[in-house]
Amino acid sequence: MTTLQVAPYNFHVPVRQMENYHARDLDLKHIANVSPTAEMTAAQQHCDLSWIPVIDIKAFDITKEENEVDRKEMEKLANDVFKAFSTVGFVYVKNHGIPQDQLENIFSLADEFFAQPQETKDKFIRPLSDPSGIGYIPIGREMESFDAIPGGAYNQLWPGIPNFEKDVVEFHRTCAKLSLRMLKLIGMGLGLEDQNELLACHTNLVNWRDNSSTTLRLLTYPPYTEKEDLTPGQTRCGEHTDYGSITLLFQDDIGGLEVQTVAGEYKPATPIPDTIVVILADMMPRWTSDRLKATLHRVVPSHRNNRRRSLIYFTDPDRSTIVKPLDGSDTYPPICYTRYVTQQFVSTGILGEDHYGDVAE
Numbered sequence: 195m196t197t198l199q200v201a202p203y204n205f206h207v208p209v210r211q212m213e214n215y216h217a218r219d220l221d222l223k224h225i226a227n228v229s230p231t232a233e234m235t236a237a238q239q240h241c242d243l244s245w246i247p248v249i250d251i252k253a254f255d256i257t258k259e260e261n262e263v264d265r266k267e268m269e270k271l272a273n274d275v276f277k278a279f280s281t282v283g284f285v286y287v288k289n290h291g292i293p294q295d296q297l298e299n300i301f302s303l304a305d306e307f308f309a310q311p312q313e314t315k316d317k318f319i320r321p322l323s324d325p326s327g328i329g330y331i332p333i334g335r336e337m338e339s340f341d342a343i344p345g346g347a348y349n350q351l352w353p354g355i356p357n358f359e360k361d362v363v364e365f366h367r368t369c370a371k372l373s374l375r376m377l378k379l380i381g382m383g384l385g386l387e388d389q390n391e392l393l394a395c396h397t398n399l400v401n402w403r404d405n406s407s408t409t410l411r412l413l414t415y416p417p418y419t420e421k422e423d424l425t426p427g428q429t430r431c432g433e434h435t436d437y438g439s440i441t442l443l444f445q446d447d448i449g450g451l452e453v454q455t456v457a458g459e460y461k462p463a464t465p466i467p468d469t470i471v472v473i474l475a476d477m478m479p480r481w482t483s484d485r486l487k488a489t490l491h492r493v494v495p496s497h498r499n500n501r502r503r504s505l506i507y508f509t510d511p512d513r514s515t516i517v518k519p520l521d522g523s524d525t526y527p528p529i530c531y532t533r534y535v536t537q538q539f540v541s542t543g544i545l546g547e548d549h550y551g552d553v554a555e
């Protein structure tokens with residue numbers, strides 16, 4: 195019998211300077227209309243919802259063909275996206291075009307997976323020797339997750355739950371569409387000469403072959419039991435930035451996600467119905483010489499008696515991408531994305547130490 199080594203899952207990425215962060219300069223007209231309504235949860239009524247902008251992308255949602263979309267509308271969206279990502283590094287996106295029933299179905303399939311007996315789930319554990327970063331991670335009581343990269347690039351094991359593989363794979367495709375939309379808007383907002391330059395390093399979102407590392411994570415945080423004391427400052431997902439390009443985060447209505455402000459304090463990114471959270475990740479400051487931010491975030495136990503669930507689509511550049519400043523400066527040295535992500539996996543214990551040597555400098 196093999197002993198299972200459980201990764202600590204407390205990502206730690208050095209806090210980077212965010213001196214260009216001027217959240218107050220944001221154009222506030224895109225902030226949600228948040229007068230308290232019967233539909234608002236108690237958490238929402240007591241939170242400041244106004245600091246992360248809500249951007250309505252209906253004009254460019256995933257159901258529209260790009261050539262049908264009015265150029266002016268796209269430019270306006272690109273501008274809003276740029277403002278948000280160059281200040282807060284986070285946005286809520288509404289009217290994205292992902293059907294609500296598709297989302298609910300994936301949450302239910304995740305519930306079905308996590309409700310299985312431990313020994314069944316353990317069959318899906320990814321060994322520490324597997325560099326793909328897929329499979330089941332039993333993180334004790336803090337959280338547990340199931341990570342999927344479809345397409346056969348890795349030895350993904352799929353649970354036998356009816357429709358699980360088919361629906362999760364389809365959801366992966368749906369998320370890819372939205373991520374590509376966001377990358378397009380980011381390229382436009384940056385004023386890149388070739389607005390598709392960022393898209394060109396994300397072929398793995400569509401073709402899923404050797405370069406794949408874009409991962410869909412089904413995540414569940416069990417409730418605390420009555421007897422457990424929470425120590426001050428205890429987190430359920432330690433502070434971190436994400437590794438890749440952008441992250442799509444679908445959270446349920448429990449709350450607990452917090453985002454760091456320029457003053458270094460954490461403020462809640464309270465769930466807003468019918469929106470998803472889009473987060474910029476580590477490659478963006480590198481590509482843009484810090485014009486765009488990757489902001490620290492964490493999940494705290496604000497949900498003591500409730501399970502919390504989230505679905506996360508970590509959009510990664512193609513593994514072979516050499517990420518370097520697009521403006522030709524030397525703000526950051528060029529880095530191969532595989533190299534970067536492997537270093538992060540090793541330093542957070544998700545991958546065994548011997549994998550440092552797997553990728554060329």
Ligand SMILES: O=C(O)CCC(=O)C(=O)O
Pocket residue numbers: 413431436443445451491492493503504506
């Ligand atoms: O569960 C969440 O809401 C966020 C988790 C997260 O930030 C991550 O897994 O990178």
Ligand SMILES: [Fe+2]
Pocket residue numbers: 434435436491
């Ligand atoms: Fe994250």
